[in-house]
Amino acid sequence: MKSAEFLQSLEFHGMANRQDLIETSYPDTLHWIWTRPHIRFKEWLQSGTGIFWIAGKAGSGKSTIMKHLADTPSISLRLQNQEAITGKGRGVVVAACFFDYKGSRMAKSAEGMLRTLLYHVVSLRSNLFHAVEDEFRRMKQQHGGIIWNLRILETCFLAIIQHSPQTRFFFLVDALDEYEGEDAVVAELFTSISEACTKNLQLCVSSRPHIDFREQLNPSEMLLMENETGGDIRKYTSGIFEKFIQRHGDTYRTLVNQIIVHAQGLFIWVKLASRELLRAAKRGEDIESLLKRLQGMPQELDDIYQRILDQLDPEDRNEARTMLAITISTPEYLTPLQLRYAVHFATGKYTDFNTYLAETRILAVCGGLLEFEETDSPYEGLEPTLQDMYSTKAYPGIVRLAHHTVFQFLSKSAPETLEATETDGKLITGNVLLLNACINALVDLVEQTSIETLHEERGRASSTLVERDWPESNLEIEANARLRFYVFVLQWWITCAQNAEWETNQVQLVINLLETKK
Template sequence: MDYRYITVTKAHEGTFTWIHEPASFSASPGSGSFFEWLESPTAVYWVSGKLGSGKSTLMKYLCELPAIRERLLHWVPATCQKGERLQLVFASFFFWNAGRSSLQKSQAGLLRQLLYEILRQCPNLISVAYPEQWQEYTASGAVLTDESRKVGLEVAELVQAIQNIFEHTKTQPTFKLCFFIDGLDEYEGTPDDIIQLVSLLGSSQQVKICVSSRPWNEFEKAFGGNALRQLRVQDLTRDDIKLFVRDTLEKDANFQEMKEDDESCVDLIQEITNRANGVFLWVRLVVNSLLQGVTNADSVADLRRRLDTFPTDLYEFFERELFSVDPFYRQRTARFFQVTLTSVELLPLVCYWFVDQDDPDAVVASPAETWSVQRTNIRMRQMKKRLNACCKGLLEAQMYDTNKPSSSLSSSIMFDLRVDFAHRTIRDFLRSLDIQKLFDEWSGSTFNADVAICEAILGQIKASPLDKDYCAKGGPVARLVYAFNSQTATGNIPVALRPHTDVLIDQIGKLVKPFGLKHIAEELLSGV
């Protein structure tokens, strides 16, 4: 569930500093000081913003800002009634509708994350949240039994556990909670459902919640009534956008050379800022386009024409980029996008190298042969270039799991660099029926994304170091096998292609069985 948080763009250096200054909010009549809310008794603060305005980046910035916790101490009294020092519990959850797991976009995922953080930081509340299990645990002499392990994970049971904690703190306040919940509009259910849950969580005097979403009517009605307890991101980021554009352009050597020849190029910074309307994603795409022009030795007039012809609507831009792909590459384009849309798990970049092979049967026919570090680096560089040529920056290879023990392995790069959409709006655009029909036409009638994914995973396993470090439970090869299992479990593979999939299953099972993954191999070989 950390994938979403990890992939949210980190704030550009020097941006969002306005959050510290109450006077900054005067630029947006519908916004109230965030730091004043932190010290107030009001439960909920709403961060709203247009599509691509940087809401999630701001929420990540706030979660990592030490000053937030310092200000919250003014809200948390120094001691409770018994003279004990009150504890501040801080937790966050980033909804992700594009997430491969239902826990990334559901109430259950949110509640499990919040409950985990509460109990991790205040383990003395475990007996309060789960009194029956705790009683069983203590009655058995502090031994975990089958009964004490039974912790309900349904939404109603999770809500009950949190309510048990809230009820307890009414008479014995020992802590206060601050939750940051990003992307209410990415919740898989109805807006009213998640609004009710936020209201329930915010009903305790021990809780403060900062939520973010697009300004949908339902959220406006629920959270928009108090102008002093909300902010509109696009109204406050004009200076941030100007700073980002200036820094990004001026650190480019080619732009610096152009500036020495024609200083009027710096006027583009202000022009982009004026046209942005607070949409950071649009700015990022425009700047990338201009930098491409600068690399091609475009004149200032050329760059201005680029800017003038750049669509102001994001979907128009995505469509323009898609149809600008060289017809020679369009089959690859469609297949790369279909694989990314279809995969249950985010796939490593190496998998895309196998998706791109002309003869998919070669994966089955070839023996297992570990790639050298040199070959891995060469082929990954090739795939980055192919993705850029075929997908126009709409797909990106990004680093994941760098804090896992397996990331210290010599070939960890072939697992940790994974492919995903540059922004969630791209995924939404590509899922439209018209684009799906277009991809079916471009990719060819024989292409099946689910099967291609399974073949690619087999290919990467064969190219991986098959030893105990890589194949350990939770290791990179084991995660690939689980990804394969998840893909076959979708039930989307046509009946006619299942014999071929069975061959893939058989090969993977035999490859991993000798390396401590016997249980996974048996699941695969038994058809589970």
């Protein structure tokens, strides 16, 4: 039996989204994990067994360092060199999984984590499939098809590691605290896997320092991020204020020092505070005013997010609220133009659609809580008929929240910050806004245009570019973006309707919205 069927069965939509969306580390940072004697990461890597736990507060940079470790070839090279030095000569497999706070239920589950790691392992070493071939065949026979569950996945996971003594496995798993379930359950799973595979498995995991992780992970070594990032924060803030330091010297070095003191090791706090201070500096505020502004900034992330919302231009607040509400509610990441179309179809806000306007408004009105990220297309999991509707050109990037703590803040504070009250007294949440956008887009698709028309528009734009040897024009970009939004609607409108109904508990509201579009 070939491994291709096994790999295909493990895949799920959005498997690699979270890792792709984590911000790359600032230049010349995080090297301390290899050099500081008290951290002992290098020594643990050489020891060959157990769990290394990277703990830290929300916003301290745990996911960034996990992405840094996953993306760098140094771990694989170090492990290979050690195997050569010791004479064992085992092969090395390095794989990573990042729990996704905004992903599907699978992306936040233990099943999704094991499927991701198994997929990477067998993709890298197809011969390891033989260790689970019988179990895979047995599952298909017993269930009349491929039906994964946690027990079967754990059996396959352990079988591959335990039956591969000539392979050394190193796995990185980020954000255990974003697992959709009890901390104790996922901690126990990792502890049992580690104890069952002491000869050839190492696990590097990250999470907030929750009590269940402290009591049950039983790590060989650990580090606390906020205790280690002071030097990196200095590099970052010095880079942000480099021009001012060159002009004014020690006065701005004092500001940098105070930012480090106030940050308490939280990189996301530094990023947001530096952004506000830099804007103020560019407007001509003197150093005394900047230091006073810094002193007035709250320490807690929720408080600083509320401060950002409170400081939004009153004329922009409804637009910002709509963008943020849709972004935290959408079941799939949107491009800047898709978000603009969503806001338009939900509220009738816009009449012009181009990338410059879409990106400018997001940056101008949302106070830095929304950002852009270049990424591969996240639509690989769609039906082929829907995939064909997309341009073959590179995916233009997506809108994302500045940090997962923004999602948590907005989600729990939505009644106060993101919901607008209509004249009939009903609260219109992000899910209802998104449903309204889907309904209006479907009506537009049926009454005013069609998928075929959009294909023709895009085709005309593309042929013009070929004739003139021009790069992709605004006309083609806009046609693609509109097409992508319609495909998003066709794929997700039922989910949006369900979410709106579940969240508001107002079935009649959904029915009324549908009836008005007949």
